Amino acid sequence: MSWIDIGHIDDVPLRGARLVKTEVGCVAIFRTDEAEVFAASNTCPHRQGPLSEGIVHGQKVTCPLHNWVFDLNTGEAQGADEGRITTYPVRLEDGRILLDGEAVSTRSAA
Amino acid sequence: MQKLVVIGAGMASGRLLEQLIDADPGAFEITLFNAEPRGNYNRIMLSPVLSGEKSFEEIVTHDDDWYATNKVTCRFGEKVLSVDTARKVVVGEKGEVAYDKLVFGTGSSAFIIPCPGHDLPGVVAFRDLEDTTAMTEAAAKPGARAVVIGGGLLGLEAAAALRLRGMEVTVLHIASHLMERQLDPAAGYLLKKDLERRGITVLLEASTKEIVGNGKAEQVNLADGTELPCDIVCMAVGIRPAVKLAQNSGIACGRAIKVDAQMRTETPDVYAVGECVEFEGNLFGLVAPLYDQAKVLAKTLLGQEETFAMRELSTKLKVTGCDLFSAGDFADGPGREDIVYRDPARGIYKRLVIEEDKLVGAVMYGDTADGNWFFGLIKDGTDISEMRETLIFGPSYQGGASVDPLSAVAALPPEAEICGCNGVCKGDIVAAIEAGATDLGAIKATTKASASCGTCTGLVEQVLSVTLGDEFVLPTAQPVCGCTDLPHEDVRRLIKAQELKSQEAVWQELGWKSRNGCHVCRPAINFYLLADWPLDYTDDPQSRFVNERNHANIQKDGTYSVMPRMWGGMTSPQELIAIAQAAEKYGATVKVTGGQRIDLLGVKKEDLPAIWYDLNEAGMVSGHAYTKGLRTVKTCVGSDWCRFGTQDSTGLGIKLEKKLWGSWTPHKVKLAVSGCPRNCAEATCKDVGIICVDSGYQVSVAGAAGMDVKETERLVDVRTEEEAIEWTTAFIQLYREHAKYLDRPYKWVAKVGLDWVKEVLADDAERQALVERFDISQSVYQKDPWAERAEPEAARRFQPLADLTLKAAE
Ligand SMILES: Cc1cc2nc3c(=O)[nH]c(=O)nc-3n(C[C@H](O)[C@H](O)[C@H](O)COP(=O)(O)OP(=O)(O)OC[C@H]3O[C@@H](n4cnc5c(N)ncnc54)[C@H](O)[C@@H]3O)c2cc1C
Ligand code: HEM
Ligand code: SF4
Ligand code: FES
Numbered sequence: 001m002s003w004i005d006i007g008h009i010d011d012v013p014l015r016g017a018r019l020v021k022t023e024v025g026c027v028a029i030f031r032t033d034e035a036e037v038f039a040a041s042n043t044c045p046h047r048q049g050p051l052s053e054g055i056v057h058g059q060k061v062t063c064p065l066h067n068w069v070f071d072l073n074t075g076e077a078q079g080a081d082e083g084r085i086t087t088y089p090v091r092l093e094d095g096r097i098l099l100d101g102e103a104v105s106t107r108s109a110a
Numbered sequence: 111m112q113k114l115v116v117i118g119a120g121m122a123s124g125r126l127l128e129q130l131i132d133a134d135p136g137a138f139e140i141t142l143f144n145a146e147p148r149g150n151y152n153r154i155m156l157s158p159v160l161s162g163e164k165s166f167e168e169i170v171t172h173d174d175d176w177y178a179t180n181k182v183t184c185r186f187g188e189k190v191l192s193v194d195t196a197r198k199v200v201v202g203e204k205g206e207v208a209y210d211k212l213v214f215g216t217g218s219s220a221f222i223i224p225c226p227g228h229d230l231p232g233v234v235a236f237r238d239l240e241d242t243t244a245m246t247e248a249a250a251k252p253g254a255r256a257v258v259i260g261g262g263l264l265g266l267e268a269a270a271a272l273r274l275r276g277m278e279v280t281v282l283h284i285a286s287h288l289m290e291r292q293l294d295p296a297a298g299y300l301l302k303k304d305l306e307r308r309g310i311t312v313l314l315e316a317s318t319k320e321i322v323g324n325g326k327a328e329q330v331n332l333a334d335g336t337e338l339p340c341d342i343v344c345m346a347v348g349i350r351p352a353v354k355l356a357q358n359s360g361i362a363c364g365r366a367i368k369v370d371a372q373m374r375t376e377t378p379d380v381y382a383v384g385e386c387v388e389f390e391g392n393l394f395g396l397v398a399p400l401y402d403q404a405k406v407l408a409k410t411l412l413g414q415e416e417t418f419a420m421r422e423l424s425t426k427l428k429v430t431g432c433d434l435f436s437a438g439d440f441a442d443g444p445g446r447e448d449i450v451y452r453d454p455a456r457g458i459y460k461r462l463v464i465e466e467d468k469l470v471g472a473v474m475y476g477d478t479a480d481g482n483w484f485f486g487l488i489k490d491g492t493d494i495s496e497m498r499e500t501l502i503f504g505p506s507y508q509g510g511a512s513v514d515p516l517s518a519v520a521a522l523p524p525e526a527e528i529c530g531c532n533g534v535c536k537g538d539i540v541a542a543i544e545a546g547a548t549d550l551g552a553i554k555a556t557t558k559a560s561a562s563c564g565t566c567t568g569l570v571e572q573v574l575s576v577t578l579g580d581e582f583v584l585p586t587a588q589p590v591c592g593c594t595d596l597p598h599e600d601v602r603r604l605i606k607a608q609e610l611k612s613q614e615a616v617w618q619e620l621g622w623k624s625r626n627g628c629h630v631c632r633p634a635i636n637f638y639l640l641a642d643w644p645l646d647y648t649d650d651p652q653s654r655f656v657n658e659r660n661h662a663n664i665q666k667d668g669t670y671s672v673m674p675r676m677w678g679g680m681t682s683p684q685e686l687i688a689i690a691q692a693a694e695k696y697g698a699t700v701k702v703t704g705g706q707r708i709d710l711l712g713v714k715k716e717d718l719p720a721i722w723y724d725l726n727e728a729g730m731v732s733g734h735a736y737t738k739g740l741r742t743v744k745t746c747v748g749s750d751w752c753r754f755g756t757q758d759s760t761g762l763g764i765k766l767e768k769k770l771w772g773s774w775t776p777h778k779v780k781l782a783v784s785g786c787p788r789n790c791a792e793a794t795c796k797d798v799g800i801i802c803v804d805s806g807y808q809v810s811v812a813g814a815a816g817m818d819v820k821e822t823e824r825l826v827d828v829r830t831e832e833e834a835i836e837w838t839t840a841f842i843q844l845y846r847e848h849a850k851y852l853d854r855p856y857k858w859v860a861k862v863g864l865d866w867v868k869e870v871l872a873d874d875a876e877r878q879a880l881v882e883r884f885d886i887s888q889s890v891y892q893k894d895p896w897a898e899r900a901e902p903e904a905a906r907r908f909q910p911l912a913d914l915t916l917k918a919a920e
Contacts, residue, residue, distance in 0.1 A: 004912075018907070019910040020912045021912070021913040021914060021915050029911060034290065048668070050664075053656035054629070055653070055655070056652065057625075057626055057627055057628045058625050059446070067629060104914060105914075
């Protein structure tokens with residue numbers, strides 16, 4: 001893995017998200033708690049809703065377009081809906097958000 | 111005999127001496143220095159000494175006898191000035207001592223914020239007996255006031271102790287909840303509540319600017335302008351390892367004195383123990399690991415093998431009645447799952463954090479009896495998959511215990527208001543039940559509770575159920591969402607009755623089953639709180655749907671539409687030019703809407719702050735076409751132009767829009783004003799529609815023109831424009847205060863009945879009070895969201911956090 005510093009945790013609102021543009025498309029960084037972040041594809045598999053604009057609750061996000069709910073740990077859609085978003089390794093170090101550069105550069109390496 | 115010199119008679123070195131002397135009383139000739147003019151005492155018990163629950167004598171661990179019996183040469187009240195490791199001597203204030211082995215046990219000193227006035231007399235830390243005595247003396251003055259800076263363990267123990275001594279105490283804490291390093295926000299909320307119940311004032315997100323006074327601390331000033339007069343200031347914002355002496359003596363230090371797992375420093379024959387050490391990058395602040403260190407160092411000094419290892423720590427607060435416990439890691443990283451349990455009636459909150467079938471963290475408030483059991487599971491890494499379902503109920507779980515959905519109502523005090531219309535408290539209803547009322551009808555008849563708008567019906571039924579037990583069968587109401595068993599109406603009433611003013615408070619006091627709600631309840635609760643407590647609650651953008659957060663309508667392709675306000679449907683050549691220019695600049699499609707204004711469609715999120723800025727410059731503000739709030743006020747040209755016009759319908763529309771814009775409502779609200787009954791503005795299918803007639807204004811409400819189509823119903827006929835505005839505003843405020851989130855006015859009116867609405871609004875005093883409350887809310891919320899977000903700092907949030915495609919190209 002190659003960790004890339006993409007910003008400070010406080011740049012992402014609590015229970016909110018921000019976008020990172022990458023070679024594999026837009027990746028959303030979700031902040032679910034004071035010191036808890038997840039990274040996943042920004043694009044809803046249903047009709048491409050921007051997940052970074054959804055309501056973040058627990059360790060889940062609800063798509064702003066038609067309310068599909070995704071578990072950010074697994075990327076799986078919850079309940080009756082079927083679909084999955086790609087999740088990416090991300091971690092926190094001294095308040096900095098580190099995203100795995102390999103996972104978001106070439107799909108084959110991930 | 112070897113000569114052992116120990117610097118610092120603290121808790122760690124005290125334990126070391128005990129271990130050493132126990133194992134081999136004749137091994138060393140010991141000299142003990144201490145800067146404090148006394149021997150070792152149980153520092154952690156300074157809190158009960160400060161509160162007066164214990165005397166200092168009771169917490170002394172080693173008295174003069176002990177030192178004499180064990181032949182320890184005491185040099186108390188004497189600071190060590192330097193150490194010469196080449197000559198192996200320690201230089202005290204009163205002379206040198208040679209050593210064969212040397213131990214640093216210098217502990218920590220309190221960190222003092224270097225703000226102006228920090229060095230005034232009356233500013234103390236909370237570290238030693240001198241600090242404790244200074245605070246006790248200040249508390250002796252009747253009516254004395256203390257400001258405690260720091261809402262961590264130490265600060266809160268100081269605050270609680272000073273309060274017990276009768277002082278007026280204010281705690282200032284920089285973070286958004288107390289003890290943020292040990293507690294999550296929910297537990298922090300309960301702790302704050304418990305402290306406030308004791309009469310301690312807690313100010314969160316409080317940043318100290320300066321301490322001022324004439325020769326002594328007399329007042330603390332905060333960055334936000336708050337002024338807090340006081341007699342003493344206690345700073346408890348953290349500790350710093352006391353390592354200056356070691357550093358000056360050439361001993362290797364990082365943030366503290368570096369030691370290996372045998373407590374050896376990098377200098378031969380020099381050791382360190384306690385809070386002054388750094389081990390593998392870790393610092394220490396609680397005694398448990400220090401005692402482990404002391405044990406290891408005793409062995410090392412005696413030439414035996416022993417290794418120090420880090421272990422999990424748990425935290426408790428030594429304030430009687432504030433029962434909290436936290437252990438492990440509870441707010442970190444992916445792959446984790448929560449189990450949450452809340453019992454509002456008993457003020458209990460428990461949260462367990464599980465990762466890969468193991469318990470990794472636990473936070474508890476109110477009932478910590480199982481704390482050590484959970485702590486054991488964390489330390490041992492026990493596989494909990496078998497007991498996962500019942501884990502939160504603890505080791506004594508017998509099966510069957512579950513959260514009682516009625517507990518929120520059971521927890522209400524008798525004076526809590528259940529029926530807002532008729533001012534009926536829980537106690538009144540319970541009294542009626544005890545006097546023989548056994549169903550809703552009887553309660554209505556005897557107390558009038560739920561006899562007016564009826565939104566409190568669910569709560570009255572719950573009081574019946576709680577009081578009568580099995581004799582009353584509760585009708586099932588539709589809960590808000592899976593996070594709670596309560597329906598909207600009950601949540602709204604309880605927010606008012608219990609004065610719940612934060613989302614944390616709602617989740618805890620109403621027994622939410624999730625950590626922080628879901629996409630269904632969050633926007634509803636956020637609205638209820640801001641509508642009921644405009645001055646106390648701060649709107650939470652993260653609890654809003656995307657359109658209300660970004661102040662633009664998201665379209666199906668992820669772009670946004672932007673719609674400036676056109677007051678009463680009027681515009682000007684200048685506005686039109688600015689709109690046309692913006693449309694060209696940002697590539698927008700232009701649409702004339704059904705709400706008498708112009709929509710710019712297809713704007714990219716990144717461009718929003720810029721287009722808003724451009725439209726702001728031309729004098730336009732957000733049209734709120736995306737909100738559950740006031741949308742438009744449609745008008746016809748009225749008496750200004752039309753030969754049929756009876757009144758200035760355009761003018762009234764503009765006045766209404768200027769008064770009402772920016773307010774949040776349970777659902778969208780649309781108005782129209784027509785200048786005569788020909789009704790060109792189609793006012794009779796709006797939420798509020800006004801038809802002008804010769805004799806004045808016909809105000810009608812609760813129309814619909816969506817999936818349902820419904821004509822408005824007449825609310826009142828009034829003579830003047832002022833009255834029309836007053837009635838309209840009062841109607842909207844009543845709707846804001848009572849309706850369920852996402853009920854349009856026509857749905858709400860159908861539930862509560864137009865007669866009830868008329869009855870409330872017909873009361874002059876009540877109508878004016880509603881308008882007043884609306885105005886208070888507008889003082890907070892009537893501001894242009896575009897202007898705020900076009901500011902560079904806020905605009906930044908609309909850009910991606912990072913662009914890794916650029917990096918790769920470089
Ligand atoms: C009010 C209070 C409540 C606490 N409550 C808890 C609790 O509930 N649980 C818990 O685990 N921990 C608690 N702690 C923390 C705990 O007290 C410390 O972790 C512990 O005392 C540290 O022990 P130590 O021996 O390293 O240092 P100390 O006990 O601070 O001893 C160091 C000694 O070295 C002396 N010294 C320093 N420099 C020199 C020098 N140059 N020459 C001579 N002498 C010197 C100092 O005067 C001091 O007496 C509390 C602390 C305080 C102040
Ligand atoms: C996501 C769904 C919807 C979108 C994007 C949308 C968009 C719009 C827009 C942009 C306008 C112009 C409003 C203005 O000038 O402020 C409008 C007007 C209107 N909308 Fe919607 N709308 C939606 C859903 C609805 C629903 C559910 C209803 C009915 C309940 C509704 C009823 C109306 C009516 C009646 C008007 C005309 C208002 C008037 O003439 O005064 N819309 N809509
Ligand atoms: S509603 Fe009446 S006053 Fe207004 S434009 Fe139509 S006809 Fe004229
Ligand atoms: S696009 Fe996400 S739920 Fe439809």
